[in-house]
Amino acid sequence: MSRSGEFLEVINLSKHFKGLRAVDDVTFSVGNGEFLGIIGPNGAGKTTLFNLITGFLKPTSGEIHFVGRDITGMKPHERVKLGIARTFQVTKPFKKLTVMENVIIAALIARKQGKIKEDEKNFAAEVLEKVGLLHRKDMAAENLPHGEVKKLEIARALATKPELLLLDEPFSGLTGEEVASLQEVIKSIHEDGITVILIEHVLKACMALSERIIVLNYGKIIADGTPEEVCMDKQVIEAYLGRRGLEFASG
DSSP states (O other), rough: OSSSSSEEEEEEEEEEETEEEEEEEEEEEETTTTTEEESSSSSSSSHHHHHHTTTOOOSEEEEEEETTETTTTOHHHHHHTTTTTEOOSOOOOOTTTTTHHHHHOOOOOOOHTSSSOHHHHHHHHEEEEHHTTTGGTTGGGSSSSSHHHHHHHHHHHTTOSSSSEEEEEETTTTOOHHHHHHHHHHHHHHHOOEEEEEOOHHHHHHHHHHHEEEEEEEEEEEEOOOOHHHHOHHHHHHHHHHHHHHHHHHH
């Protein structure tokens, strides 16, 4: 579902940890402006794949291209400069700093790169309004409820002015109401033209947001298609439910 050619290309990418093939010869591309969901059972290699794309791990083999440029050997901060930002499963804001100060720190990176020209504080306020946290701007990050910490994590990534945003399980541990609120925030970010790749175990939210889904299992892609196509795929059903689940779903 590429809108403007190949934006991100992952080519025969592998990452081995001794005998474990966490990512095993994975190839896929993402179009500019696309919303891609990545799902799979625990241990399927999803976060390892994110760590490879963002430079936190070096691949055993394979390449990663971003906007036609080979970024395989680049460090994380170099990829941020190119327009790649991410969130983490375990959020680690600067707890003693305010919500606003947390975002300003990220905005300073964007300022240094020439991505923003306005005052960092004003820009940070715009980002906080985008994620629904402007009313919390003077609160210490450590006092935020869990659902709003997740929003702050996204705000810090947005403050670097990314073209590609990778979200690693943003709905983890949230209540149904918090999931719905964050889902609207992420939808709005994508509508602004940012390409999004989402790893998620909350399948209902992932399916609702994603235009396309890739399913990983044991480090390999076992399905790639629309949410509707993936839900009907026998390999996907078996990966999540086992053979008995497959027999039940088929029967």
